Amino acid sequence: MPGGAGIDLRKTLFGLACLALVAGCTTIVPAEGPEARHGDEAAAPAARPGYAADGTLQPWVETSHGEIRRVSGAEGCVALTFDDGPHPTLTPRLLNLLAEENVHATFFLVGQRAQEWPDVVRAISAGGHEIGNHSWNHANLTQLENSAITRQLAMTDAAIFAIIGREPDIVRLPYDAGSPRVLSLIDRPVIFWDIDTLDWKAGSVGEIVDSAVRRAWSGSIVLMHDIHANTVSAVRGVIDGLRARGFEFVTVSELLSGRPCRVSTVVAAAGP
Numbered sequence: 001m002p003g004g005a006g007i008d009l010r011k012t013l014f015g016l017a018c019l020a021l022v023a024g025c026t027t028i029v030p031a032e033g034p035e036a037r038h039g040d041e042a043a044a045p046a047a048r049p050g051y052a053a054d055g056t057l058q059p060w061v062e063t064s065h066g067e068i069r070r071v072s073g074a075e076g077c078v079a080l081t082f083d084d085g086p087h088p089t090l091t092p093r094l095l096n097l098l099a100e101e102n103v104h105a106t107f108f109l110v111g112q113r114a115q116e117w118p119d120v121v122r123a124i125s126a127g128g129h130e131i132g133n134h135s136w137n138h139a140n141l142t143q144l145e146n147s148a149i150t151r152q153l154a155m156t157d158a159a160i161f162a163i164i165g166r167e168p169d170i171v172r173l174p175y176d177a178g179s180p181r182v183l184s185l186i187d188r189p190v191i192f193w194d195i196d197t198l199d200w201k202a203g204s205v206g207e208i209v210d211s212a213v214r215r216a217w218s219g220s221i222v223l224m225h226d227i228h229a230n231t232v233s234a235v236r237g238v239i240d241g242l243r244a245r246g247f248e249f250v251t252v253s254e255l256l257s258g259r260p261c262r263v264s265t266v267v268a269a270a271g272p
Contacts, residue, residue, distance in 0.1 A: 049169055050189050050256030060258040062194075062219075066183045067173075070194040071219035073258030076266050078216055078247045080105040080238070081193065082226040083134055083172065086113055086120035094232045095127050101239050106252040107226065108134035108172040108191075111156030118163045125164045130251035132191065133157060133168040142177045149185050170252055191252055193223040199231040208234035213241030218266055219255065 050061045050068060057063065060073025071077070085091045085107060098105055107124050109131055114121050124131060135141065136152045144152070157167040170189050173182065183190060197203065197211040208231060212222050222238075224231050239249070248261035 048189055049253040058256070058258060060219075061256060064192070065178065066180070067178050067190050067192040068221075068256070069192050070217070070221060071255045071258060073260075074219040074250070074255050075260035075262075076218055076246060076248055077250045077255055077259075077261040078218075078242055079221045079250055079252045079255040080224065080235075081108060081132075081172075081191070081221060081252060082106070082224050082231075083108045084110055084113075084138065085226040086117045086124065087227045088117050088120060090229060090232050091117075091120050091226045092123060094226050094235060095123055095129075097232070097235055098129070099127060101236065103239055103249045104128050104130070104251050104254075105249070106130040106132055106170075106191075108132040108170075109156070109160065109168075110134050110138050111136035111152075111159045114156070114163065115159045121160065121163045130170070130253055131160060131164070131168050132170040132172055132252065133160070133188075134172050135174050138174045140175050140177045141173055141182045142179045146181070146185060149182060153186065189256065191221065193221040195220050195222045197222065197224050197231075197234075199224050199228050199234070202228070203230065205230050205234040205237065209237035209241060212238045213245065216242055216245070216247065218247075221252065221255070 050058055050071070052058060058073075060071055061068055062070040062072055080103070082094070082105060086109060091107075104127075107129055109121065111133075121131070133153055133156045136155045139152055141149045141152060153171065161167045168188075170191050171186055172191050176192060178190065178192075194217070195212060195215050197208045199208045203211070208224070212224070212234075216222065224235070226232065242249070246262070246266040250261065
């Protein structure tokens with residue numbers, strides 16, 4: 001949503017979040033609004049990740065029904081993404097592993113959980129990882145009224161801003177549940193994935209590793225969840241396997257830039 005209309009909508013959403021938070025969780029309301037997203041209307045809006053300055057999607061970003069699934073221009077790059085956290089013990093364990101491997105990932109956080117474990121959110125940010133908005137309480141947004149959808153996202157924005165001083169630039173919808181109506185209410189890139197490791201089905205460590213490594217292509221977005229112990233245990237194998245195929249790891253917003261990670265050829269995927 002380009003121009004002043006997008007900024008007005010963000011102001012409205014932030015106001016709704018603050019009203020809701022005053023009623024029940026005032027501790028996370030920032031003293032001042034996040035100027036980066038609610039600043040002077042006369043200022044030219046910055047291009048969103050994956051979009052040109054005029055609001056059109058970059059040609060290398062692949063979508064399905066408006067939802068970003070893969071970035072074909074990011075040769076040799078893969079984005080590891082983790083949903084539904086933060087988790088008080090598993091997420092710190094994962095962060096330690098990623099630091100050891102010098103890998104940056106993207107975490108789509110649930111607002112309620114972010115508010116409950118702010119120190120973990122700070123650790124994610126301090127580790128150089130990207131944070132995305134994954135709704136307030138993991139609701140199926142297609143089943144909510146428009147006002148409830150905007151509250152879900154705005155409250156999560158406010159919670160994360162209160163913890164790390166900035167709002168997420170990207171959104172992921174719970175349950176892979178999107179619709180034209182829901183997407184029309186969101187003025188940021190909506191990130192899905194092209195590889196679902198199915199770790200949420202209690203897959204074994206080996207199954208999670210195989211799913212991520214075997215099926216990845218340049219520009220793939222890999223879905224995992226840092227609230228499952230098997231997932232955290234599988235991540236080192238995922239990293240080793242993808243590196244063996246020639247991939248490097250970037251955040252989702254870095255992936256959306258379309259810039260290649262390396263010149264060397266990536267080993268072709270083994271199959272679907």
